[in-house]
Every structure is written in C-alpha cells, then in structure tokens.
Amino acid sequence: MKSFLTLLAALLALCALGFLLGSYESDVYRKLLLWIALGLSFNFLFGISGQVAFSHFVFLGFGAYWVAISLVHWDLPLAVAIASGLLVAAVAAAMIAIPSTRLEGPYLALATLALGQLFLLGIASGRDLTGGDSGLGGYSLPPILGFTVKGPWYTACIVLMLGLTYVILDRLDRSSFGRACRAIRDNQTAAQAMGINAPRTKVIAFTITSVLASLAGIFYAFVDNLVAPGAFSLESMFILLFMVIVGGTGRQLGAIIGVVVLYMAPFFIEPLIGHYHFMAFGALVVILIIYKPNGLVSMFDPILKRRRMAALEKAQL
Amino acid sequence: MQDFFELIVSGFASGCLYSLMGLSFLLVMRPTGVVNFAVGQYAMLGGFAAVAVMTTILIPPIALPYVPGLLVVLALMALLGAAVEWIAVKPLVDRGAPPVASMLSLLGVLIVLLEVGARFGGTEALPTEPPFGFRRVEFGPFAGTPQSLFTIAVTLVIFAAVWLFFERTLWGRAFEAVSLDRRAAQLMGVNLRLVTVSAFASSAVVAGLVGVLISGTTGAYYQVGMALTVQGFTALVVGGVGRVDGALLGGVLLGLLEALVMRYLPVSSSMTLAVPLVVLLAFLVLRPHGLLANRGGH
Amino acid sequence: MIAAPLLSVRGLTKRFGGLLAVDELDFDLSAGEVLAVIGPNGAGKSTTFGLVCGAIQRSAGEIILKGARLDGLPPHEVARRGVFRTFQHNMAFKGMSLVDNVLIGAHRRFKGSLFGVVAGFGADTERAERQRAIELARFVGLGDWLDADIATLSFGQGRLLEIARALAGEPKVLLLDEPGAGLTPSESVRLFAIIKEIAARGVAVLLIEHDMHFLMPLADRVVVLNFGRKIAEGTPAEIRADPEVVEAYLGNIAKDSTGAGAAHAAG
Incomplete structure (x- = not known):
C-alpha cells in the first residue's frame, strides 16, 4: 500500500x-x-x-x-x-x-x-x-x-x-x-x-x-x-544501451537514473565541450563497465541498505 | 558476357574485403571468445589514416608513397588494437568478468572510435585517387581494375599466411591452445598476455588494411564502419563461425551475391545494403553453423 | 528397497563420436535410498547425470520415473517431474541474492499466469515460498549468510547453496555431483547429516563421490563404472571386497592416496 x-x-x-x-x-x-x-x-x-x-x-x-x-x-x-x-x-x-x-x-x-x-x-x-x-x-x-x-x-x-x-x-x-x-x-x-x-x-x-x-x-x-x-536510428539504440549500463544494468531505478543523466547531460555539457557528448558517452560506458559495473545506482546502495536494516530492526522490536 | 566477367572480378574483390573483416573478428574470437564489433571502426580509421599519410588531404605536409605509407598505417593500427585491448578488455579479463562484459565495453570503444574518425576525417567522403591508376587489366575473359586485382592478391596472401600460422607454427598452436582452454594453455607455458595482445593488434591490422584498400576505390568515409562490421560478421556466419577458410568462403560468396543483385535485380542501389542483412538473418535462423559446419570444424 | 523402484535406468548408452561414454547402463533407485556412483575419472559418471537430467541426449536406452519415460524430455521437463541435481562446478546465480537462488529451485510451484502477476496476485505464494527458502538455507547451514553477496560465499558454501536450491524443488530424486569436494571437515560432517536427513524424508539420492571414507557409511548401495560400463553393484561392504573394483579403481586411489579415506577404503 x-x-x-x-x-x-x-x-x-x-x-x-x-x-x-x-x-x-x-x-x-x-x-x-x-x-x-x-x-x-x-x-x-x-x-x-x-x-x-x-x-x-x-x-x-x-x-x-x-x-x-x-x-x-x-x-x-x-x-x-x-x-x-x-x-x-x-x-x-x-x-x-x-x-x-x-x-x-x-x-x-x-x-x-x-x-x-x-x-x-x-x-x-x-x-x-x-x-x-x-x-x-x-x-x-x-x-x-x-x-x-x-x-x-x-x-x-x-x-x-x-x-x-x-x-x-x-x-x-x-x-x-x-x-x-x-x-x-x-x-x-x-x-x-x-x-x-x-x-x-x-x-x-x-x-x-x-x-x-x-x-x-x-x-x-x-x-x-x-x-x-x-x-529510430542505430545511434539512438546505442544511447539507450549506454543509458541502462550507466544507470545500473538490471535495476529499474538504475535505468531511470541512466536515462535522466544521459538525456540531460548534453544540455549541460554541450556549452562546455561542444558536440562531443556521444564520444563522452562511449568513454563513460567503458570506464563504468570496468570500475563500476553495477552502474551509478550502486552509489546509493549503502544508503538503501542502511534504511532496509533500520526497517528490519523496527519490525523486530 | 565480358561485362559479366568484369562483374565477377569486382564482386570477388569486394568479397575479399568482407573476408578480411571476418578474419579480423576471428583473430580475436578464436583465442579470447570476445566478439569485437568495433572492427568496422578500425577499418574506417585505417581509411582516414591512409588518406592522411599518403595524400596532402588532412595532414598536408605528409604524403608518403604507397608502400611506406601502408606500413605506417598498419603499424598505427597495431598500436591502436593493442591499446584498445589494454584499456577496455584487460581490466575485465583480470576481474574474471564474462566475455559479454568485454563485448559491451568494446561497444563503448566503437562509439569513441566512430566519433574520433568523424572529427578527424570529417563527415564528407574523402575522394582519393586509386594508387594504381585507372587502367584496366585483361586476362582471358576476365578484366578488372588493378586495385581489384591487388585486393584479391593481398587477401589470398593473408589468408594463406594465417592458415600456415595456425597450422604450421608453434605460435599458431599457442593461439589454438588458448582458444580451447585458457587455464590449461597457461599451465602449458603459453603466455596468455602476449597471445591476447597480439590477437587484438593483428585484428586491428587486418581491419585497417581493409580501410586502406577501400580508400583506394570508394574513398574514406566515416560511416563505412558499421556496414563493414555487418558484412564481416555475415561472412563468418555464412562460412561457419570459428573457421579461417569459412571467413574466406563466406566473404567471397557475399561479395559476389551483392554484385549480382546490384547488377541484375531491379532494386534501388540503397537496397543492395539489405543483401548482407538478409543473408545474415537467413543464415542465423536456418543454418547457424554456416556452410562448412559439416566438414569437421569444432 | 522392498517397494518398486522410483527411478529405473535400462540399457542407457551415450556415444560421443566413436567414444562410448556410457555403455548399456542399468540401475534402479528406490525412494529413501542413497545410491552412490563411483569410478575413475572419465568413467562416465557425470555423463550419466547429464543423461538422467535431460541435459545430454541419450544414444539408446530408457530412463523411467514411476512408470513414465523421462528420456527425450528437455531438462526443465525432467525437473518439473521431480528430478533435481547439483553440479560439479559452482553454478550459483551470481547476480541474485542467496534466498532468490534457493527460490529458483521452487520455480515449478509458482502456478499463476503473467496476467495474474501484473494484476498483483500471487503475493501469498511468494511470501510462503520465501519463508520456506529461508528455512532451507538454514537447514543446510547458510542461515547466517542470507544477506551475503553470492560472490563472497566459500566454495563449500556454494555447494550447500546448490543443495538447498535443489531441495526447494521438493525433489523425488536428487542427484548430487561430488557434493563433498572442497568442503571443510565441519562442512563435510554437516553434509553427511543433510544427505541422511534428505533420504530419511523419502527422497531417492543418487550421488557421485570420490571420498570413500565419506561415502561408505552413507550409501545403501554402490554402482561402480569403468569406461562407461557397470563393473560392479552392491552394498559398500561387497564393493570393497570385489577384486575387480579394487583393481580398476579403489587400488588406484590407494596408490595415489588422493582421498583422506583411501587407505581405509582399500584396506
């Protein structure tokens, strides 16, 4: 509920x-x-x-x-x-x-x-x-x-x-x-x-x-x-794939985070680096797969876990 | 009739390019199990590098003759291939990640290379002069451009060399051993690092060569990569995945089919782009092990 | 052993090219019985498991579960009929929690349609099965690891997890492929008790094991394979006394002294 x-x-x-x-x-x-x-x-x-x-x-x-x-x-x-x-x-x-x-x-x-x-x-x-x-x-x-x-x-x-x-x-x-x-x-x-x-x-x-x-x-x-x-080009398909990988493959929240970050990113970084955002996405994907395979959403995991533990303790009291 | 024989030669020549793309896939797939869809972008970059090194376009002060220029480009490609392995694949293999992780990280590399190529070479096709002129060479009923004949000759030499390498040399055996069982190969004293790096470097060299050869006919263009990736993979699937001879056969058949469709079927020229796509889908669905699968293989 | 056999294997044969991996194999297995399959490496033990579970297609022969043919069915159908297995190598689902791993074993008991799922039904089944999965994890001794990352489990714990996962399917027949390999002594003692308990609940257990010390007091009967053929069958005591078995297998173990109980088994 x-x-x-x-x-x-x-x-x-x-x-x-x-x-x-x-x-x-x-x-x-x-x-x-x-x-x-x-x-x-x-x-x-x-x-x-x-x-x-x-x-x-x-x-x-x-x-x-x-x-x-x-x-x-x-x-x-x-x-x-x-x-x-x-x-x-x-x-x-x-x-x-x-x-x-x-x-x-x-x-x-x-x-x-x-x-x-x-x-x-x-x-x-x-x-x-x-x-x-x-x-x-x-x-x-x-x-x-x-x-x-x-x-x-x-x-x-x-x-x-x-x-x-x-x-x-x-x-x-x-x-x-x-x-x-x-x-x-x-x-x-x-x-x-x-x-x-x-x-x-x-x-x-x-x-x-x-x-x-x-x-x-x-x-x-x-x-x-x-x-x-x-x-409906292949480029869009690549961006969608990258969004999910960047956000956190296999998690709904990860997909949402990935889409929002990569969709909004060009609006912010284009004034800084020009039309290089697609290249930046490619590089970001390589870096994340290597160093953060669970995606950006995994940065919130410690918080989520703490909350779950707190809820569990409360339930046991 | 003469027209037909000329068509066969030019179809054979473009088929050779697809075979080489298939080989580029295979050189990495066999020892590492990784499928690198970025090989098409190697070819695209090879084409731009050829234009840069051999003509006054892109980098005006440098204009090397063909053979030294080719060697410089291939050396650059080897470095690129090794660098890609070191940056995007090695950390994943070290961590014990599955091959699909390498495949995905190489998709990131694919986009980086595509964008680098588009920035460096521009988004217009760069017209280049054919290195061997516009002459027409005749032999019996066949006739073709020197570029076509050069492409066919180079391809056959490379496939013969690769075949000899895998079948006759100790190093080739090391590659085979790694493809069968990485752990066992390592225990037998095979240097896994060296095999993996050489696999990625040679794969980039072969794909880069395709780019150089294409730049001599249709010019260098930033969007050739994905088409070549599809054509090379189709060559592999048609011939039988995992087989060197399958890549050669599959590529040549695909090239001939494309040429015949373009010439004799009443379809628009953009629809010839559909030929490898349809062939690929048909084979994956109907005969996923390719034409040579029943004659031994894995 | 008085009851009719639960699982019957008749003339089971598997050829890989020219090689006979399993050759005209016969055996029966009753509810509550522990049957061990032993033999040297390459004798066809794991192939037999693959054949019974439908992962490998047989070349000839019959596999019958309670009067119904099992051979020719795909692996998931074999499991749905109550035959579950563990694997020789660690085959946990690495991207899932420990409890979810166990719940996969219970998959065949989730009956609702996908429309029901989307409409929000099935929460009760889910809750009940989850509770059972937790109990099973405790039963195999993983109760303190419910929240642990699968990757942090030891090799032996991975083994125990696979047993819990297979048990979640409420198997009639349970196939354990070298469950004791790589376990610490205390885990090994627990495994022994677990298998005894499973059999006592009426599950037919088929077991591949190398450690004779572990196996002899556990198995009701032993089948010995060599080059795909059954060379002996009997109680552990009979097998230990069989000269052909000692020649083909037990003798070698004694010479190599690979298992802790090798000397004991051969002597």
Whole structure:
C-alpha cells in the first residue's frame, strides 16, 4: 500500500511538472518521459533477461509508424489503431523472438541489429506509405471521448503510460517470472535444471518488452505529430544501451537514473565541450563497465541498505 | 558476357574485403571468445589514416608513397588494437568478468572510435585517387581494375599466411591452445598476455588494411564502419563461425551475391545494403553453423 | 528397497563420436535410498547425470520415473517431474541474492499466469515460498549468510547453496555431483547429516563421490563404472571386497592416496 501511494505521488508530481513548463521545455520533458519508459522496458530485456538485442527501437518505430499510417492512410479510429498496433507488435515480436532467442549473446546482438537496419531501409523506401526519409506527418491526435487532448494534458497521458510500464515491469520483476529471467541470464544450464523453460521465458520477455516499446512509440507519434526514420536510428539504440549500463544494468531505478543523466547531460555539457557528448558517452560506458559495473545506482546502495536494516530492526522490536 | 566477367572480378574483390573483416573478428574470437564489433571502426580509421599519410588531404605536409605509407598505417593500427585491448578488455579479463562484459565495453570503444574518425576525417567522403591508376587489366575473359586485382592478391596472401600460422607454427598452436582452454594453455607455458595482445593488434591490422584498400576505390568515409562490421560478421556466419577458410568462403560468396543483385535485380542501389542483412538473418535462423559446419570444424 | 523402484535406468548408452561414454547402463533407485556412483575419472559418471537430467541426449536406452519415460524430455521437463541435481562446478546465480537462488529451485510451484502477476496476485505464494527458502538455507547451514553477496560465499558454501536450491524443488530424486569436494571437515560432517536427513524424508539420492571414507557409511548401495560400463553393484561392504573394483579403481586411489579415506577404503 505504501509503495502504491509513493508511486501515485510520483506520477502526480510528474504530471504537475508538465503544467509548469513552457512549450520548448514541454517537448524536451515529454521525450524524456518516453525515453524513461523505453529505458525501463529495455532494462528488463537486456539487464534482467540478459538479451543483448538491438531491436528495441524497431518496435518503438513500429508503434509510431503504425498509428501514424493508420490515421493518415487508413482513416482508422484511434482506439482501433492503437489496439491493432499493439496486437501486430506482439505477433511480430513473438515471431522474431522464437528463432532469434535461440541465438547466443553476440549472434542475437547482430541479428537484431540487422533487423533494425532492414527496418530503416524499409521505411526509407516506403514511398508515400511511410513518407520516406522526410517522414510522415500531417495528422494529429483525434479527440478522445469528445475532448481534444493537448498541451500538458497530453504530457499527463504520457505520464500515465510511463506509470503503467513501470508497474507492469516492476511486478514482473518481483515475480517468479522475473527471477527466472535473471536465473537464465546468470546461468542458463542451472536454470533449466531447476525446471525453468529457458526458450519460452526468453520469448515472453522479448515479446512483452517489445510491445511496451511499441506502446511508447504510439505515444511518441503525437509528440511532434511527425514520424521520421532519424529518430529510430542505430545511434539512438546505442544511447539507450549506454543509458541502462550507466544507470545500473538490471535495476529499474538504475535505468531511470541512466536515462535522466544521459538525456540531460548534453544540455549541460554541450556549452562546455561542444558536440562531443556521444564520444563522452562511449568513454563513460567503458570506464563504468570496468570500475563500476553495477552502474551509478550502486552509489546509493549503502544508503538503501542502511534504511532496509533500520526497517528490519523496527519490525523486530 | 565480358561485362559479366568484369562483374565477377569486382564482386570477388569486394568479397575479399568482407573476408578480411571476418578474419579480423576471428583473430580475436578464436583465442579470447570476445566478439569485437568495433572492427568496422578500425577499418574506417585505417581509411582516414591512409588518406592522411599518403595524400596532402588532412595532414598536408605528409604524403608518403604507397608502400611506406601502408606500413605506417598498419603499424598505427597495431598500436591502436593493442591499446584498445589494454584499456577496455584487460581490466575485465583480470576481474574474471564474462566475455559479454568485454563485448559491451568494446561497444563503448566503437562509439569513441566512430566519433574520433568523424572529427578527424570529417563527415564528407574523402575522394582519393586509386594508387594504381585507372587502367584496366585483361586476362582471358576476365578484366578488372588493378586495385581489384591487388585486393584479391593481398587477401589470398593473408589468408594463406594465417592458415600456415595456425597450422604450421608453434605460435599458431599457442593461439589454438588458448582458444580451447585458457587455464590449461597457461599451465602449458603459453603466455596468455602476449597471445591476447597480439590477437587484438593483428585484428586491428587486418581491419585497417581493409580501410586502406577501400580508400583506394570508394574513398574514406566515416560511416563505412558499421556496414563493414555487418558484412564481416555475415561472412563468418555464412562460412561457419570459428573457421579461417569459412571467413574466406563466406566473404567471397557475399561479395559476389551483392554484385549480382546490384547488377541484375531491379532494386534501388540503397537496397543492395539489405543483401548482407538478409543473408545474415537467413543464415542465423536456418543454418547457424554456416556452410562448412559439416566438414569437421569444432 | 522392498517397494518398486522410483527411478529405473535400462540399457542407457551415450556415444560421443566413436567414444562410448556410457555403455548399456542399468540401475534402479528406490525412494529413501542413497545410491552412490563411483569410478575413475572419465568413467562416465557425470555423463550419466547429464543423461538422467535431460541435459545430454541419450544414444539408446530408457530412463523411467514411476512408470513414465523421462528420456527425450528437455531438462526443465525432467525437473518439473521431480528430478533435481547439483553440479560439479559452482553454478550459483551470481547476480541474485542467496534466498532468490534457493527460490529458483521452487520455480515449478509458482502456478499463476503473467496476467495474474501484473494484476498483483500471487503475493501469498511468494511470501510462503520465501519463508520456506529461508528455512532451507538454514537447514543446510547458510542461515547466517542470507544477506551475503553470492560472490563472497566459500566454495563449500556454494555447494550447500546448490543443495538447498535443489531441495526447494521438493525433489523425488536428487542427484548430487561430488557434493563433498572442497568442503571443510565441519562442512563435510554437516553434509553427511543433510544427505541422511534428505533420504530419511523419502527422497531417492543418487550421488557421485570420490571420498570413500565419506561415502561408505552413507550409501545403501554402490554402482561402480569403468569406461562407461557397470563393473560392479552392491552394498559398500561387497564393493570393497570385489577384486575387480579394487583393481580398476579403489587400488588406484590407494596408490595415489588422493582421498583422506583411501587407505581405509582399500584396506
């Protein structure tokens, strides 16, 4: 109950912040929230399930393009566009996962990377359907139940989506399913000997996280009312991977910290060092993997542990 | 028909480049188990280094002739490879971290190298003159540029040398022993440090050579790295991962396929980029052990 | 031993290329019984474990658990039917807490769907299983280490953790691959008591062990393997008196004097 109230308070605060920001800050803020949602689902896929997959932005892009194309070309109602998008994403993710999760580390990485490149090539050569390199625009969020949702109210919708993503992943993480994912990541042979169906578990983890990425993509489509291939490039995928590593692989809080730090960093360091932030991220990742493999979040561990011990003592009294 | 034979030669030549990229992966994978996706960036940097050292572009006062220039570039690449190992891999191996940790840290290196290349060489493709001129060499029905023939010859020499090294020399045996069992190899007196550093250095040299060869045809460009990484890895997967002969076969087949698709299929030129991607996915799903897997191997 | 066998192995054979790793192996195992598999290195003991657990696919033969075929099933299905194992090398889940490690063994008892999980059900099962896992960790002597980082556990503690993890699955058959190797004397005494206790609760225990001093008073029966073949089977006393066994295995141990109980076993 206490954790539920904490979450509710956090979401309300995030919504409230949306009402205080100007239009430029609002745009930055919404994208930050979307990055956090992506970071959380990618952390489950990569950090908890242990699958080094570069396909996360494919599913983000899929969700965004699907909803945009549904509105522009197919004139579908919004609810139908969203529901069908998530359904198709789930089927596609499962179909991709069934052969590819059999692949080990580097092979999965390169297979999903190839998939991402093919996705971009497909969009670029999609002519009118996808708008090619310049992207697809000229649509806007249709009224929902008669209300036109815009400005901070749309930001609140994104916060809601982020909250949903967080709750789903947090509950999965704390369940026997999340534990099974970690066990497979740490030692697949031992996990299977303890009764865990490793291929099935990996496919489910891949599918759920990919659908969540597509959900974020659907919300992304109405941030600029434009979807263009540049947003789903390999560079973005690398940054997402780096965010999770920097924050703390395998921990929800770590993913949030990593996304916030790396997303905000360019705004602060660009005036100092110019356009070198991507290079700096690469160097930071090497340094952290070597000297702080548990990420920035591990700096808070002593505090968290002390609090847990205090709570334990209190409970025993 | 003559057109077809010319196509075969040029496809074979670009296939050789993919084979060399595959070899670059393999030189590190075999003894250490680490997959280094940054090899494509070595090639990109090798190309820029060639332009810098051999022409008056980038570094105007230095313009060495081809052979000394090539040697300087390859020496630089060896240093780079050893430095990457020392900075990004050794601390992890010392700590006993799994190979995937090295793979991730090398992804960080990949981005650093990519950005360094883009700052140093710029984001425009640098056109360079082919070192052997624009002539056309004919032999029987075949014909090709001197650059193509040079590429093919160099590749065959390198693969022959690598094969001899692994099969016939004590040092090559040391590499093999390390690939089979690191602890046992160490107990047998193999110097693990030396093997690992030479593996990373030679991998960078081979990839750097690819960059030099490419700069002589299509010029040096900061974005060639990722494409070459995919093409090299595809060559490995097609031929059969872990095999030197597999890398050669896979690369050449991929190069020929690309050339044929580009010439005879009615697709836009950007879609030829899809060829290695589709081949890679098809092989990983349908035949993950590659073409040579059934003839012994591991 | 009067009851019908729980686990029956018939004609079990494994070829690696031209090499016969396990050759026409037969044995039975009853509930509550401790059966030891001994033999020199490379005799096929660990391969036999892999075959029974489904980690290695057999070339021929049958593995039957309570009348149902086990062979051909993937490892997780074998575990779900109640056959659990520990490993010769340390196979703990390094990124997880000690209690979570033990809880993995109980995985097959978490029945709820993922939708149920997301909706917030299953907290009671989780709490109950967690409590049981803590009790199991205490049972194997790791009660003071519940909060410890897995990486800081000693080799012997890692062994005990694996036993707790396997026990969490409430196995019908428990396979222990050299559980005593690398244990301190006090850990070894505890392990002996633990295995006795497990068998007394009706679990069938299959055991690979080199230390004859440890094994002889523990095992009800012993199967001796050499080059993949069963060369003897019987009570510990019969095995110790068998000249072929002494020739193939026990004699060597006495000569190498590898185990503490080697002289005792051979003499």
